[in-house]
Amino acid sequence: MSTGKRRPLVVGNWKMNKGPQEADALAVQLKVVIQDYPAVDVGVAPTFLALPAVAERLKHTAVQVVAQNCHPEVSGAYTGEVSPEMLRQLGVTWCLVGHSERRQIFGESDSFVGQKVRGCLRAGVLPILCVGETLAERDAGQAEAVVQRQLDAGLAGLPTDQLASVTIAYEPVWAIGTGRNASPQQAQEIHAFIRSYLEDRYPPFVSRSMRILYGGSVKGSNAAGLLGQADIDGALVGGAALTRDDFVAIVAAAHQRGS
Numbered sequence: 592m593s594t595g596k597r598r599p600l601v602v603g604n605w606k607m608n609k610g611p612q613e614a615d616a617l618a619v620q621l622k623v624v625i626q627d628y629p630a631v632d633v634g635v636a637p638t639f640l641a642l643p644a645v646a647e648r649l650k651h652t653a654v655q656v657v658a659q660n661c662h663p664e665v666s667g668a669y670t671g672e673v674s675p676e677m678l679r680q681l682g683v684t685w686c687l688v689g690h691s692e693r694r695q696i697f698g699e700s701d702s703f704v705g706q707k708v709r710g711c712l713r714a715g716v717l718p719i720l721c722v723g724e725t726l727a728e729r730d731a732g733q734a735e736a737v738v739q740r741q742l743d744a745g746l747a748g749l750p751t752d753q754l755a756s757v758t759i760a761y762e763p764v765w766a767i768g769t770g771r772n773a774s775p776q777q778a779q780e781i782h783a784f785i786r787s788y789l790e791d792r793y794p795p796f797v798s799r800s801m802r803i804l805y806g807g808s809v810k811g812s813n814a815a816g817l818l819g820q821a822d823i824d825g826a827l828v829g830g831a832a833l834t835r836d837d838f839v840a841i842v843a844a845a846h847q848r849g850s
């Protein structure tokens with residue numbers, strides 16, 4: 592278990608919701624209200640199509656812009672894809688990598704996810720590496736083994752000085768979009784496992800500084816319990832990120848932890 596205090600990070604993943612106008616409207620609301628929570632880093636992840644409008648709207652504000660996905664390469668014959676370099680040019684700070692919906696619906700492998708992590712770092716975009724087990728894997732007692740396998744591939748080949756630029760998001764697949772969140776204790780157990788994975792392999796500053804977010808049906812009503820855990824440094828939020836008040840309630844809980 593970690594005793595270090597890291598600045599909380601809350602990221603709203605809007606998934607395939609909100610076209611450019613709707614996304615911009617929510618960005619307009621958030622850029623004002625988020626100023627009240629200076630102890631938290633906050634980011635929002637619109638669709639690629641809405642990224643330019645949201646990036647423009649949130650320029651020089653406290654809310655960072657996050658991409659939901661990327662391709663590892665800089666450019667080339669990859670129809671339909673967007674490179675980390677293009678995201679950086681737009682002012683994107685973080686990029687989700689290996690979200691379970693990408694792994695499950697679009698068949699992304701652990702090693703492809705690792706390539707994306709490295710591609711983001713090459714371009715100067717900070718990757719948020721998502722890991723987490725399915726219900727069947729948890730029931731079979733494999734949660735830690737699955738997370739370890741995903742971390743092995745996701746962090747493979749990274750020089751130590753780049754590791755601190757990576758954020759991990761633990762998102763048990765059975766808790767995403769299901770309304771069924773992991774209990775604070777269940778989440779803390781895996782977060783502590785991830786922290787000790789880092790401690791065992793890298794110099795102490797890596798495990799002390801790397802943020803590990805929890806994701807899976809986080810809401811205003813359960814955020815304080817989750818964020819009160821020693822190794823939970825923030826939240827990756829799906830459904831509750833789509834409306835201002837629900838999202839702000841989670842940011843407020845993170846602010847309590849951070850102040």
Ligand code: PEP
Pocket residue numbers: 604762766767768769770806807808809827828829830831
């Ligand atoms: C997510 O999409 O990363 C997520 C955690 O979704 P939800 O909060 O809706 O479970």
